[in-house]
Amino acid sequence: MPRPSLRHIAAAAAWLALAVLGCVALARGELARLREAFETDARIVHRLLSQRAVQHDAVLATLALLQPADGAGRPEQRLASVYPQILGIERRAAGAAWSNPRLAAAEAQSRSRRLPVLAGAELAASRYQLVLAAEPASFALNMDLRAAVPWAEWPMAVDRSPVRVTLEYAGQQFLVQSGRIADGGWRFDFRKQLATDSQPFDVVAARQVGWSELPWVWMAAWCLAVTLAAAAVLALSRARGARQRAEELVRLGRVGRLNALGELAAGMAHELNQPLTAVLANNQAASRLLQQDPPDLATARTAIEQAVQQSRRATEVIGRLRRAVERPGVAGQMQPVPLQDAMRNVLYLLEPEFKRCQLAPRLQADAAAVVMAEPVALEQIIYNLVTNALQSLEQVPAGQRELTVELARRADMGVLTLTDSGAGIAAEALPRVFEPFFSTRANGLGLGLSLCETLAQGMGGALAAERREPRGARFRLSLPLAPA
Numbered sequence: 001m002p003r004p005s006l007r008h009i010a011a012a013a014a015w016l017a018l019a020v021l022g023c024v025a026l027a028r029g030e031l032a033r034l035r036e037a038f039e040t041d042a043r044i045v046h047r048l049l050s051q052r053a054v055q056h057d058a059v060l061a062t063l064a065l066l067q068p069a070d071g072a073g074r075p076e077q078r079l080a081s082v083y084p085q086i087l088g089i090e091r092r093a094a095g096a097a098w099s100n101p102r103l104a105a106a107e108a109q110s111r112s113r114r115l116p117v118l119a120g121a122e123l124a125a126s127r128y129q130l131v132l133a134a135e136p137a138s139f140a141l142n143m144d145l146r147a148a149v150p151w152a153e154w155p156m157a158v159d160r161s162p163v164r165v166t167l168e169y170a171g172q173q174f175l176v177q178s179g180r181i182a183d184g185g186w187r188f189d190f191r192k193q194l195a196t197d198s199q200p201f202d203v204v205a206a207r208q209v210g211w212s213e214l215p216w217v218w219m220a221a222w223c224l225a226v227t228l229a230a231a232a233v234l235a236l237s238r239a240r241g242a243r244q245r246a247e248e249l250v251r252l253g254r255v256g257r258l259n260a261l262g263e264l265a266a267g268m269a270h271e272l273n274q275p276l277t278a279v280l281a282n283n284q285a286a287s288r289l290l291q292q293d294p295p296d297l298a299t300a301r302t303a304i305e306q307a308v309q310q311s312r313r314a315t316e317v318i319g320r321l322r323r324a325v326e327r328p329g330v331a332g333q334m335q336p337v338p339l340q341d342a343m344r345n346v347l348y349l350l351e352p353e354f355k356r357c358q359l360a361p362r363l364q365a366d367a368a369a370v371v372m373a374e375p376v377a378l379e380q381i382i383y384n385l386v387t388n389a390l391q392s393l394e395q396v397p398a399g400q401r402e403l404t405v406e407l408a409r410r411a412d413m414g415v416l417t418l419t420d421s422g423a424g425i426a427a428e429a430l431p432r433v434f435e436p437f438f439s440t441r442a443n444g445l446g447l448g449l450s451l452c453e454t455l456a457q458g459m460g461g462a463l464a465a466e467r468r469e470p471r472g473a474r475f476r477l478s479l480p481l482a483p484a
Contacts (some may be wrong), residue, residue: 012054015230022222034207035188038163042190042205044155045165045176049203050195052085052148056130057198059083059118064134076139086141087127094136106131107138123172123201126333130198145174162208167201174201185210189228194456227455247333256461259357333374333460336482339407339414340365346382347405353390358398361386365407371479373459378479381452381463383420386446392422392439392473394400402472413461413478421472425465433465 059079068076076089090103098104106119111133119140121128126145134137145167155164156177164179178284190205349362354361393401402421409415425433425440432438436450456463461479468474
């Protein structure tokens with residue numbers, strides 16, 4: 001197997017770098033999105049639990065303010081039906097003592113701070129007590145942590161969410177939501193104390209992102225896109241190299257044809273010189289023989305037959321020359337050419353002719369058009385069209401001479417329209433203007449427009465002619481636009 005070149009190694013390295021960078025960017029974007037969602041949910045959880053904790057402080061403050069009478073049924077006990085998280089309410093009347101020494105100590109602390117105080121917590125059992133000192137009676141709430149969680153407003157699906165949520169205090173922990181915590185991957189953490197000093201529980205949330213949660217589909221799509229782009233660039237590079245090689249071969253072939261044409265022309269000149277000289281000599285001899293009195297008809301006939309033979313020989317030589325010198329196509333020499341630049345080059349070349357004709361051509365370019373063409377062939381077409389227009393304009397008075405060139409883009413074609421106010425084209429001659437050897441001028445060969453049409457078609461375009469009313473002609477050259 002051939003060893004890979006440095007270009008191939010560099011291309012492979014560039015592809016690998018693009019693929020890895022794209023995948024890393026996609027993974028980082030997904031991780032950022034997951035982290036943002038996790039932090040949003042964690043802040044909502046903290047806000048909901050803080051609202052419940054503040055609500056408990058408000059209940060105690062209300063009881064202390066209203067001081068419900070210690071009548072039958074203990075009316076404060078009915079709060080449990082309104083707040084399911086309240087398991088029970090204890091009250092210490094004036095002069096009485098708490099049943100639990102912890103409550104007495106908490107009341108003393110609450111009295112000094114004038115705020116509710118946590119009397120005790122058993123987070124593993126989902127229980128804690130809250131005390132508020134007041135006069136004449138103080139109150140204590142026995143709370144259920146699990147019932148205090150506002151599940152109706154919870155931002156996550158408890159049984160499916162991968163986020164683990166706990167309440168922590170003094171080394172104790174209450175599991176609110178189990179989540180899924182595994183080894184490996186990326187871990188997100190959140191910790192914040194509830195928004196009240198009476199219940200100093202930390203809301204702790206954790207999220208473990210595993211490798212399976214990365215956007216593998218998008219990453220695979222990115223790698224595929226990079227691969228297709230690399231393949232397209234490689235194919236274009238190969239095509240460009242092949243085109244450059246082909247153009248170089250055409251150029252070398254053209255040089256070879258020119259050299260061969262020089263040798264052929266020299267040889268043909270030598271070959272044609274003999275039969276043409278013989279034709280001239282035989283015709284002169286026949287003329288002298290026919291002028292004699294009486295004319296020598298037999299000898300003159302022989303001289304004429306020899307002249308005919310030499311003429312046929314010259315015809316064969318010219319035929320060989322024509323077969324050998326075929327005009328090459330221009331398809332392999334095409335390149336992007338600004339249509340306006342080619343037009344200006346021709347107008348510059350014909351500037352003396354315009355001055356002689358007392359004419360100032362008008363160039364109208366409503367859009368920049370870059371066409372695919374062979375530069376020399378394109379200028380040859382424009383040159384022939386403008387020259388024909390000038391010859392036609394010479395047949396009308398100087399004050400009536402007009403020549404307008406319009407450049408435009410239409411769909412995927414660049415269009416050059418040449419309009420003159422000259423003698424125009426006869427209706428019967430219009431269908432034949434592009435025929436070889438057809439000419440409306442006395443000394444014309446009839447090859448100019450035929451050559452222009454052939455060159456235009458060879459470049460993938462077209463050349464059309466039409467009459468202009470009341471006088472003149474219009475020629476329209478269309479060539480494909482170059483790729484952007």
